[in-house]
Amino acid sequence: MKFLMLRGQVPQDRNPEEIIFDSIEKNDDVWSQLLYAMLNENDYGEIWYYNGPHREHKLAPNLTERWISNFETYKTNFVPNIVFARGAFAEYNYVLYKFSKAISIAYGAGRRFLLQPGFYDYDIILQDSPEQVEICKVQFPKSLTTLFIKPAADNIFYPVDCEKEFDICFPANATQPFKGHDFVYSTVPDHIKLLNLGNKPDRYKHGNNVTAFRVLRTEMAKHISRCEVGIVAVSSAVDSCPRVIPELLACDIPIVVLNDIRFWQSKYIVSGVTGELAVKDNFWDKVRHVLDNLDTYTPRQYYKENLSLEHAGKFIRGKIDEVKQA
Numbered sequence: 557m558k559f560l561m562l563r564g565q566v567p568q569d570r571n572p573e574e575i576i577f578d579s580i581e582k583n584d585d586v587w588s589q590l591l592y593a594m595l596n597e598n599d600y601g602e603i604w605y606y607n608g609p610h611r612e613h614k615l616a617p618n619l620t621e622r623w624i625s626n627f628e629t630y631k632t633n634f635v636p637n638i639v640f641a642r643g644a645f646a647e648y649n650y651v652l653y654k655f656s657k658a659i660s661i662a663y664g665a666g667r668r669f670l671l672q673p674g675f676y677d678y679d680i681i682l683q684d685s686p687e688q689v690e691i692c693k694v695q696f697p698k699s700l701t702t703l704f705i706k707p708a709a710d711n712i713f714y715p716v717d718c719e720k721e722f723d724i725c726f727p728a729n730a731t732q733p734f735k736g737h738d739f740v741y742s743t744v745p746d747h748i749k750l751l752n753l754g755n756k757p758d759r760y761k762h763g764n765n766v767t768a769f770r771v772l773r774t775e776m777a778k779h780i781s782r783c784e785v786g787i788v789a790v791s792s793a794v795d796s797c798p799r800v801i802p803e804l805l806a807c808d809i810p811i812v813v814l815n816d817i818r819f820w821q822s823k824y825i826v827s828g829v830t831g832e833l834a835v836k837d838n839f840w841d842k843v844r845h846v847l848d849n850l851d852t853y854t855p856r857q858y859y860k861e862n863l864s865l866e867h868a869g870k871f872i873r874g875k876i877d878e879v880k881q882a
Contacts (some may be wrong), residue, residue, distance in 0.1 A: 566608030736789030
């Protein structure tokens with residue numbers, strides 16, 4: 557089969573050196589990795605970005621990445637059997653109508669979990685949480701709406717053997733205010749050593765127990781591995797299943813997650829194995845509990861057996877087969 561992933565806009569806020577990769581093995585984008593994991597031996601895939609300078613590069617013998625200035629005017633002989641619209645942006649609509657005979661898959665996290673105007677005839681709609689699934693089923697009853705295993709990029713997220721220097725890893729960029737900095741910085745106990753991986757505006761004050769800096773995605777694993785426990789505190793009104801959840805687990809770090817975050821809780825959080833759910837009132841008590849019982853948690857093993865790229869790819873292939881057989 558031939559697969560097309562509509563990946564989104566060429567990132568405008570990152571140095572080009574951070575987003576151009578010679579091979580799939582070096583690529584830090586989980587969606588590119590996921591498409592590659594979905595390809596069987598005789599399959600071929602393409603990844604299209606819009607609003608960028610021309611770029612065409614083979615990441616693997618059966619996977620090509622293209623940067624395209626305008627989808628509507630782009631001409632190609634490539635005709636996919638599967639179109640995966642990551643984000644379901646309006647810019648995709650022309651491509652979706654052009655390849656209307658293909659099986660179409662939509663995924664839009666957070667505020668975009670419902671389909672965007674212009675194209676509604678997706679065969680498969682992937683969602684992060686049971687609540688989103690139920691809402692989507694009511695509005696789009698003809699589509700196969702299902703929960704979705706969101707993996708990490710397995711080529712860059714894995715345990716790194718190093719000294720544990722911090723109690724807590726908080727991988728969140730404060731340029732995005734919904735990531736939970738207001739809560740974390742205003743409540744973190746003085747005795748907890750916290751590493752915030754991400755830009756931190758001056759408005760977030762802290763003591764000597766907090767260290768903050770931005771790192772490239774390809775360097776995150778070695779810094780996550782310096783910590784004992786990960787925390788996730790994003791706003792449920794904006795985001796859903798933040799990618800740091802599988803990334804922390806892939807690095808063998810148990811996690812404490814605010815329980816109002818929209819994600820497949822029973823799939824990712826197994827108490828005593830991968831981490832714990834918490835409310836704001838008992839958040840740091842839960843963190844302390846995990847820190848005191850680290851030997852009971854096996855997040856990396858659970859991730860490999862349930863959440864990896866291989867599992868996510870097979871999961872989506874299974875849904876494609878369901879649509880074919882319907």
